[in-house]
Amino acid sequence: MKKILYILNVADGVNSFSLSSILAAQRVGLDFHLAGDFSQTTREKLDEDENKYSIRIHQIDLARSPFSLKNVSAYRQIVELINKEKFDYIHCNTPVGGVLGRLAGMNGRVKKVIYQAHGFHFYKEAPIINWMLYCPVEMFLARITDAIITINSEDYQFALKHMHPRSCIYYVPGVGIELEQWKTQYKLGIRRELGIKHDDFIVLVVGRLENNKNCKTIVEAISKIQTRSVKVVFCGDGEDKQQLQMLAKDLDISDRVLFIGNRTDMNDIYHIADCFVLASFREGLSRSIMEAMAVGLPCVVSDIRGNNDLIDEKGGKLFDPHNSNELAMYLTQIYESIDMRIDMGKHNIKKIEQFSIYTIVEKMIDIYKTQFQ
Numbered sequence: 001m002k003k004i005l006y007i008l009n010v011a012d013g014v015n016s017f018s019l020s021s022i023l024a025a026q027r028v029g030l031d032f033h034l035a036g037d038f039s040q041t042t043r044e045k046l047d048e049d050e051n052k053y054s055i056r057i058h059q060i061d062l063a064r065s066p067f068s069l070k071n072v073s074a075y076r077q078i079v080e081l082i083n084k085e086k087f088d089y090i091h092c093n094t095p096v097g098g099v100l101g102r103l104a105g106m107n108g109r110v111k112k113v114i115y116q117a118h119g120f121h122f123y124k125e126a127p128i129i130n131w132m133l134y135c136p137v138e139m140f141l142a143r144i145t146d147a148i149i150t151i152n153s154e155d156y157q158f159a160l161k162h163m164h165p166r167s168c169i170y171y172v173p174g175v176g177i178e179l180e181q182w183k184t185q186y187k188l189g190i191r192r193e194l195g196i197k198h199d200d201f202i203v204l205v206v207g208r209l210e211n212n213k214n215c216k217t218i219v220e221a222i223s224k225i226q227t228r229s230v231k232v233v234f235c236g237d238g239e240d241k242q243q244l245q246m247l248a249k250d251l252d253i254s255d256r257v258l259f260i261g262n263r264t265d266m267n268d269i270y271h272i273a274d275c276f277v278l279a280s281f282r283e284g285l286s287r288s289i290m291e292a293m294a295v296g297l298p299c300v301v302s303d304i305r306g307n308n309d310l311i312d313e314k315g316g317k318l319f320d321p322h323n324s325n326e327l328a329m330y331l332t333q334i335y336e337s338i339d340m341r342i343d344m345g346k347h348n349i350k351k352i353e354q355f356s357i358y359t360i361v362e363k364m365i366d367i368y369k370t371q372f373q
Contacts, residue, residue, distance in 0.1 A: 001029060001031045002029075002030055002031065003030065003033060003085060003086070003089070004087065004088065004372075005033045005081070005082065005091070006018055006022075006032065006033065006092075007035045007093065008036040008094060008097055009036055009037065009093070009096055011037070012045065013038060013057070014034065014052075016175050016176070016177075016287065017118075018034055019175070019357065020176040020364055022053050023357075024361050024365045025368060027361070028365060028369055028372070030368070031056075032056070033055065033056045034055055034057045035058040035081065037059070037061060037063075038057065060081070061077060062074045062097065064096065066099065074096075075100045079104045082104055089111060089113070089114070089371075090105045090114065091116065092105075092113070092115055093115075093118060095121060099141065101113065101115070102115060102144055103141075111372075112372060113145055115147070116172075117151070117155055117159075118151055118284040118285070119155065119282070119306065120134070120135075120138065120155050121133075122134050123305050124154065125281065125282075138163075139163065143166055143167075144166075145164075145166070147167060147168040147170060147371050148168070149170045149171075149172050150170070150171055151171075151172060151175075152173075152284060153309050168370075172360060172367070173309065173359075174290065175357075176355065176359065176361065177290045177357060178357050182270070182291060182295050186267050186270075187265070194258065195258075196258075196272065200229050200230075200231050201227075201229055201231070202273045203233070203273070203274070203277050203331060204272070204292070204297070205232060205235065205236070205276075206236060206269075206276075207236050207278070207280075208237070208238040209237060209238030209240040209244060210239060213278075213279065214302070214321050215234065216244065217279045217327060218277055218279050218327065219251065219253070220247075221325075221331060222253055222256055222328075223248075223252075224325065227335065228255075228256060230256070230332075230335055231255075233258045233269075233273070234258065234259045235261075235266075266291065270295040273295075273297055274335075275298050275335075276292035276298070276316075277299075277327070278300075278301040279321050280304065281304065282304065283305065283306040283307055284305075289301060289307065289310050293315065293351065294352050297348065298315065298334050298340070298341050298344035298348070299315060299316035299344075299348065300319065300327065300334065301317075301319075302321035303318035303320060303321075312351075314344065314347040315347045315348040315351060316348070317330035317334070
């Protein structure tokens with residue numbers, strides 16, 4: 001049986017990034033090996049994943065930062081693993097995993113190497129420094145890459161036009177979402193547990209509280225909506241939490257801005273919401289938007305790469321992430337129209353079927369068959 005090495009970055013085992021590729025590889029008869037930094041999880045969890053999915057998991061001491069010297073050691077570990085296991089193919093992900101995996105694959109004379117870009121660090125609105133640092137590296141590595149998988153239309157068009165012709169370019173819309181888990185019964189009374197009134201209009205934000213997620217603009221938008229029953233719930237944690245709390249206090253809307261931290265009951269949390277918002281400056285293809293769509297929420301999201309692949313005028317609104325007035329206007333429109341909310345939710349439930357894990361698995365099977373025949 002031929003072997004494939006799937007390289008990600010930091011993870012706690014099999015996750016949404018790797019699952020579709022595991023299922024696809026097994027459908028085409030490949031022995032699947034998963035490599036990444038699993039130091040934050042337990043060996044018991046990894047053993048459980050190995051048995052559940054019939055795979056092998058390997059610890060590689062990767063660092064998230066591409067500038068960390070730790071990745072020099074990680075590169076050596078990948079080379080040693082390739083030499084030991086004699087992999088036929090590599091499928092690498094993330095900027096760090098993508099660089100190390102492709103270089104190690106060349107060193108180990110691996111037959112075929114695929115790189116899956118979950119959002120190039122250079123894009124239309126990116127700072128010039130991103131273009132100067134990351135674009136030349138990606139253009140060079142394309143020369144030793146047999147296939148590049150992009151997950152949004154902007155990256156796909158760029159790769160088609162500018163990457164080395166040696167690389168086959170594919171478009172696969174994300175890593176897939178398991179739609180059934182978002183259709184299950186949610187816990188009644190969750191609003192009451194969080195101190196939310198039955199007639200409050202809840203704007204939900206899911207993700208890290210960091211600069212790129214641009215939560216400041218969301219708080220400012222809420223302050224510009226006169227109806228005090230419109231509230232925002234931030235689900236997640238991060239370095240910007242205290243700053244956002246201070247901003248809400250300064251704007252006299254502390255009672256309308258709730259921070260509930262990281263949660264394990266996301267199905268329940270999505271179901272307390274009336275609308276979903278994402279104001280990011282940069283995304284590849286947001287999983288939180290897809291989850292909100294699967295639940296049937298209208299989505300108001302920043303008009304950037306990836307977001308505008310998912311959301312159109314039938315499923316929500318696209319806004320300038322620098323413009324809190326525009327965001328406030330769209331939220332007000334959705335708040336004031338129950339019919340609009342219902343129609344947008346129905347559209348999103350239908351559209352998200354294009355991004356289901358079953359659809360993605362079939363696309364990955366086609367790519368594996370084409371590349372590894």
